[in-house]
């Protein structure tokens with residue numbers, strides 16, 4: 367393997383200090399009847415509170431697996447995952463998770479889908495309703511609160527899923543290809559909205575995406591992964607201003623540099639296999 | 640409550656443009672569900688009327704001998720001549736059917752839930768279930784008479800046996816077909832198994848469950864009547880057997896029609912319940928129907 371370990375130095379001193387997410391020398395192996403699959407190997411990542419980190423890599427390189435580790439839905443075969451300095455042992459409640467498919471309950475209206483989060487957590491009703499209304503306004507769902515999922519467009523469904531994930535003000539938001547099923551135009555709008563929401567909420571975001579442009583526009587850092595077994599190929603720092611106009615960002619030299627570098631890495635790693 | 644974000648959410652009063660533009664669509668509630676139900680029932684009703692008409696024409700023109708196929712008028716006269724008799728026997732069969740159906744729902748759904756949550760129970764129970772299903776009910780019904788006597792209980796038991804299987808199978812299928820992502824989502828919300836079942840898994844299984852209930856409703860009627868055939872002194876099965884012995888085709892026809900009506904009514908009641916319990920599901924179904932019309 368030709369890729370360097372730019373992140374391992376970072377994580378060397380990543381003990382239980384201020385990191386929001388700390389993934390330390392993690393490996394994941396899946397044992398099935400037919401064969402053993404090493405999904406992740408030797409992955410170390412440290413994410414500071416309030417950071418927006420994107421993860422890109424070939425299909426099957428373990429991106430979803432990485433998010434499941436952070437949320438505690440999956441235990442690593444070796445290594446450690448810490449959330450705010452605490453070992454992740456089981457499913458964590460202090461995160462918000464957005465899946466590729468909106469995963470909405472078809473018998474609930476948009477608002478009641480959002481409030482599911484509150485019901486499961488036993489949040490005070492009035493407070494939850496107020497928070498839901500705030501999020502509905504923030505994501506532009508006003509007027510569709512009482513619509514059922516099958517009456518909403520794909521983009522609106524994802525917005526509902528995003529509201530649901532943000533309802534309890536999670537310090538860490540995990541998103542697994544949330545806009546993968548959307549058309550290019552809706553996707554751009556959602557990117558702009560997500561960037562704004564991230565700035566307004568200050569949440570730490572981990573976003574898995576297949577779109578290099580999406581990764582660079584949204585993130586402060588982009589983790590590029592190698593094909594299976596997934597390792598961190600390189601972490602790209604995106605040196606773009608905090609205020610990112612979509613059109614201006616697309617034509618910025620730094621944007622071209624970052625996307626070019628990621629494309630090189632992904633191309634290099636896929637041909638190396 | 641786990642760790643809370645310390646960053647406060649700034650108030651945003653303005654929604655992005657276009658969001659509020661088309662806010663007129665309202666989802667169908669229970670009221671519109673009933674309306675749709677009525678709109679969907681007139682067609683089968685029309686077919687029924689047509690069949691009645693054909694029956695009437697055939698007998699009025701004497702295409703078949705009256706003692707083989709009585710006319711609708713004669714059949715109705717038989718019922719009107721002894722309303723107490725028919726009411727009583729219909730009530731008996733209805734009682735057995737509904738009680739059997741209710742017990743089958745209770746036992747069926749409960750065993751399905753246990754089977755879904757415990758693979759061990761599922762593996763050991765499935766063969767037994769299958770055995771209970773494939774054994775001809777008419778063959779074991781006499782055994783229940785021996786065991787439980789001549790009263791209503793053996794008929795209820797046969798009705799339960801008939802209705803139980805489709806309910807278990809459909810509920811197991813429904814509970815198992817849950818999207819694994821939904822369960823993971825539930826876990827990230829900190830929900831326990833009971834909460835996940837109540838708010839996500841069970842409602843998601845309802846469409847399957849209702850499909851099974853509709854089959855089971857008609858089976859329950861058959862079960863009750865089979866029970867009555869084997870040994871009874873009341874109920875519609877008894878009425879039919881008696882009429883058959885006396886070559887009394889008008890009473891036989893009356894009994895058959897009332898019995899079928901019982902099955903249809905039970906089926907319609909289940910369907911009505913489905914519309915009321917799952918308006919979201921019903922609405923999607925009629926949406927699909929309108930595009931094909």
Ligand SMILES: Nc1ncnc2c1ncn2[C@@H]1O[C@H](COP(=O)(O)OP(=O)(O)OP(=O)(O)O)[C@@H](O)[C@H]1O
Pocket residue numbers: 396397398403404405423424425426427428429430431432594
């Ligand atoms: N539960 C599982 N059992 C066995 N193997 C699994 C399981 N989950 C994932 N894998 C394997 O682990 C590898 C990584 O899977 P993962 O879903 O994390 O990939 P990914 O990067 O998210 O891919 P994609 O971009 O297509 O979503 C894959 O090769 C997959 O086959």
Ligand SMILES: [Mg+2]
Pocket residue numbers: 429430431542
């Ligand atoms: Mg994935």
